[in-house]
Amino acid sequence: MQIIVYGTINSVSLALMALGFAMVYGISRVPNFAHGALYIVCGFVCWIFLNSLGLNYFLAIILSLLVNALIGALMYRFVLIRVRGMNISEIIGSYAIGLAILEGLRWGGFKGMTYTLPVFMEGSITLGGVPVDYHRLLMMIIGVVLVGLLWAFTHYTKLGLALQGMAQDERAALMLGIDSDLMATLAMAFGAMLAGVAAILILPLGNIVVESGYHVLIMSIAVCIVGGLGSWMGAIVAAFLIGFTQILTVVYIGSHFQMVVAILAIILTLIVKPSGLFGRQHELEERV
Amino acid sequence: MLEANELMVFYENMLALNNISIQCSENSIVGVFGANSAGKSTLMYALSGIMLDIRKKEEMAGGERITISGDIRFHDQDITSLKPSLRAKSGIILCPERRRIFKESTVLENLKIGGFLATKAQAKDTLEYILHVFPALKRLKSRIGGFLSGGEQQMLAIGRALMAQPKLLLLDEPLLGLSPLMQATLIKATKAIQKEKKISIIVSEQYARPVFPIVDYAYILENGAAVMEGTRQELMDNPDVKSAYFGV
Numbered sequence: 001m002q003i004i005v006y007g008t009i010n011s012v013s014l015a016l017m018a019l020g021f022a023m024v025y026g027i028s029r030v031p032n033f034a035h036g037a038l039y040i041v042c043g044f045v046c047w048i049f050l051n052s053l054g055l056n057y058f059l060a061i062i063l064s065l066l067v068n069a070l071i072g073a074l075m076y077r078f079v080l081i082r083v084r085g086m087n088i089s090e091i092i093g094s095y096a097i098g099l100a101i102l103e104g105l106r107w108g109g110f111k112g113m114t115y116t117l118p119v120f121m122e123g124s125i126t127l128g129g130v131p132v133d134y135h136r137l138l139m140m141i142i143g144v145v146l147v148g149l150l151w152a153f154t155h156y157t158k159l160g161l162a163l164q165g166m167a168q169d170e171r172a173a174l175m176l177g178i179d180s181d182l183m184a185t186l187a188m189a190f191g192a193m194l195a196g197v198a199a200i201l202i203l204p205l206g207n208i209v210v211e212s213g214y215h216v217l218i219m220s221i222a223v224c225i226v227g228g229l230g231s232w233m234g235a236i237v238a239a240f241l242i243g244f245t246q247i248l249t250v251v252y253i254g255s256h257f258q259m260v261v262a263i264l265a266i267i268l269t270l271i272v273k274p275s276g277l278f279g280r281q282h283e284l285e286e287r288v
Numbered sequence: 289m290l291e292a293n294e295l296m297v298f299y300e301n302m303l304a305l306n307n308i309s310i311q312c313s314e315n316s317i318v319g320v321f322g323a324n325s326a327g328k329s330t331l332m333y334a335l336s337g338i339m340l341d342i343r344k345k346e347e348m349a350g351g352e353r354i355t356i357s358g359d360i361r362f363h364d365q366d367i368t369s370l371k372p373s374l375r376a377k378s379g380i381i382l383c384p385e386r387r388r389i390f391k392e393s394t395v396l397e398n399l400k401i402g403g404f405l406a407t408k409a410q411a412k413d414t415l416e417y418i419l420h421v422f423p424a425l426k427r428l429k430s431r432i433g434g435f436l437s438g439g440e441q442q443m444l445a446i447g448r449a450l451m452a453q454p455k456l457l458l459l460d461e462p463l464l465g466l467s468p469l470m471q472a473t474l475i476k477a478t479k480a481i482q483k484e485k486k487i488s489i490i491v492s493e494q495y496a497r498p499v500f501p502i503v504d505y506a507y508i509l510e511n512g513a514a515v516m517e518g519t520r521q522e523l524m525d526n527p528d529v530k531s532a533y534f535g536v
Contacts, residue, residue, distance in 0.1 A: 085349055155397070158404060165390050165401035172388040174341055176452045177376030177405040 001128040003247055009136050011243025012143040013202050017216050018223035018235045019150070020194030026230040027167045028184035030080055030090050034098035035195055036217030041101060042068045042196035043208040047115050057118065065196045072192025076185045084184070102213045115208040117200070139201045146197065147236065163187060167230070215259075222262040226269045228276025237277060241265075289314045289488055290335070290380070290456055295358035297330050297339065297512075304330045306513040308358075312456065312488050317479070317502055320492040321533060322509030328492040329385050331509070332460045335360060335490070336382035337372035362456070377405055379455030386464065387445040391434030395425060398433050398444055402451030410453055417485075418447040421477050439470035446474075450481065457481075459491040463498060471498045478502060496533040500524075508533070 017039070024032045032038075045067050049060035075097055083089035121134035154160040165173040166183045174180055198216075206212075223242060227234025242265050249257040269276060290312040297305040305327050312318045322328050333339040334356065343354040359368045367375055376382075390398050399418065403411035419426050422443040428436065436444060442462055449457060459478065463471045479502045482489050493499045500506070506523055508516040516529065523529045 082348070085345055158400075161397060161401045162404045164393060164397070165404075168390040168392055169388050171338065171341065172384060172390070173401070174372050175336060175338060175376065175382045175384060175388075176402050176448065177373050177381075178401075179371070179373035180341075182373075 002130050003244075003251060005127055005130045005132060007240075007244040007247040009132070009140060010247050011240040012140045013198070014219055014223055014243045015147070015236050015239035016139075016143050016198040016201060017195075018220040018227075018239055019147075019232070020191040020198065021220040022224050022227070022230065022232050022235040023150075023194060024187055024191035025224065026232065027163050027187035028076075028084075028180075029230075030076070030084070030184070030188070031087070031094065031229075032188070032191060033091055033095035033217065034075060034101065035191070035220055036213035036215070037098035037101035038068055038072060038192045038195040039199045039216045040105065040208065040210060040213035041071065042192075042199040043117065043203045044105060044110055044115065046117060046200060047208060050117070061200050064200070065193050068196035069189040069193040072195075073185050073189040075192075076188040080188070081181060081184075098213070098217070102210050106210045110208075111210060113207045113209070116206075117204040117208065119204045135204060142197075142201060146194075150232070159186070218259070219262055222266050224276075226265050226276055228279035231276070231278040234276055234278030238265075289363065290490075291361045292335060293359050293361075295331070295334055295360070296356070297327075297334055298355040299352050304512050305334060306511065308507075308509075308512070308514050310490075310507055310514065310517075312490055312505075314488060315482070315486055316488055316504040317482055318488070318490045319496065319499055319503035319506035320490060320509060321494070321496040321499075321506060322492075323494060326509040327512040328494075328509060329460055330512070332382055332385075332458050332490075332492060336380055336458055337367070337370060337375040338382060340369075341372050376452060379453070380458065381449045381452045381454035381456070382458040383445050383449035383460065383462065385460040387441045389433045389436075389441050389444050389448065391432070393433055394430050395433060395436070395444055396429045398448050399451050402448035405452050411451060414451050414453070418450055421480060422447060439466050439474070442466065442470075442474060443477075446477070446481075450485070455487055457487055457489045459489060461492055461494065463493055463495075468498075475499060475502055496529075 021032060021035045024030055042064050046060050046064035049055045049063055050057060055063070079093055079097060080090060083093050119133070119135040120138050124131050124133035125137070154164050162173065162178045163183055163186070165176070166178055166180055170180050223235055223238045226242060227236070227238030242262060246258045246261045249261055293309045295305050295308045296303070308331060320328055320331060330339070333342065339354070339356055343356065346352050346354055359366060361367065362378060362380060367378065390401060393401065399415060400411070403414065406414060424440060425443055425447060428440060433441070433444065446459070446462065462474055462478070466474070475498055478489060478491065481487070491499055491503070500520065503520055505519050506517065507514045508529065516523070516526070518526070
């Protein structure tokens with residue numbers, strides 16, 4: 001029972017971390033290695049709004065998400081747009097931005113264990129004999145709702161459909177008047193916002209520390225590679241796979257092996273099925 | 289309606305379009321015929337502005353150097369350096385070679401993505417119209433695009449382009465690889481669309497024969513240059529055209 005409850009919680013938080021990364025890659029083919037940095041930035045921005053400016057918690061969350069979206073959009077507009085289509089340069093560019101942000105934060109004094117966000121709801125309930133606090137429960141619910149909303153967004157709204165079109169064939173979308181740079185900027189903003197949502201939901205469970213930015217980046221890459229780059233379904237399935245494996249290793253082997261699981265998952269996937277569980281259907285041949 | 293003057297396109301030093309001038313007037317169908325590598329697709333890309341995007345991408349990746357010259361006017365406005373997305377907005381929609389439909393989306397989603405530039409009412413009307421012109425798509429609505437046959441994909445591609453509310457529709461090799469029966473269906477539909485939607489169509493094709501009956505004016509391309517042009521009747525009467533393109 002314990003394994004099921006904690007495994008699910010862990011999986012949902014992994015899925016939350018990876019969604020933004022999967023979305024940006026799926027739409028604009030930019031591997032956003034600044035994902036972890038965006039995650040942490042949102043935590044600190046929210047903390048500043050909350051503590052230095054004394055805003056209401058809800059307002060602080062909304063504002064910090066918007067700030068994050070803006071950072072994402074600017075990142076694309078001014079840096080990544082110039083190296084678009086060159087994978088190595090995209091990785092180097094976005095990773096450099098991520099490093100600059102994370103180390104800049106550390107240099108700016110955001111270190112140590114003093115930064116925390118409050119949980120949404122105090123208290124806990126028992127699920128099948130396992131105590132679960134309300135915040136974790138809420139995180140699970142919001143996570144599921146978020147995935148549902150994203151699905152509806154991409155299938156039923158004009159913008160979502162346009163993003164889907166661009167993800168599949170950028171030039172064909174361009175022929176229909178869908179501007180690829182504008183869409184990629186939007187995708188980046190959405191991705192940054194999703195990183196922010198993950199941060200707001202997960203960070204109250206611990207401290208806001210710069211190091212977890214790297215951790216989040218590695219975890220989301222692991223999830224996306226196992227699930228198949230660019231596939232959201234894959235990312236969610238992979239999050240559950242890795243999430244449960246992690247909890248199982250914690251229970252039966254030791255808590256130090258959590259990261260090993262993620263890295264091993266990457267290596268195994270690349271050896272056995274490089275396109276991931278749900279990699280894009282390359283085998284679908286064109287019919288002439 | 290559309291007027292292109294002295295269009296030239298170079299890939300590095302290779303001449304892909306050699307000083308082509310073409311015109312398309314309101315409510316007409318213009319044919320562009322030529323063998324493989326005669327420059328049909330390049331011409332379509334140049335007119336729709338996709339060439340600018342290709343040039344940009346090549347430049348960024350340090351690939352081929354593409355040079356474009358000449359000028360293009362649409363509705364008496366100079367659109368030579370207008371971005372492809374804005375050209376689409378002004379009504380020039382390209383239905384590309386090899387269809388390029390969105391293979392992982394359903395037929396209905398493909399059409400909806402095509403309706404990005406349309407208002408809600410326009411999208412609804414056009415969707416109805418497409419199902420009226422291509423009744424075969426009706427029962428395929430929720431089929432995944434990649435699983436359609438070639439002919440069905442082509443219908444979908446034309447439908448998707450129509451959703452974008454074109455004033456000038458560019459059809460690049462719409463008959464490629466299709467059976468004669470499907471070719472006839474598509475040609476009939478193309479004529480119907482032109483008449484009922486009151487738009488202009490430029491259609492390029494390797495084999496002139498199936499398309500020829502519906503064109504008002506046609507250009508014949510060879511090695512990137514327009515070697516011959518004229519109304520349907522003029523070209524039909526020309527013995528060179530007869531032997532080269534109709535095998536008479």
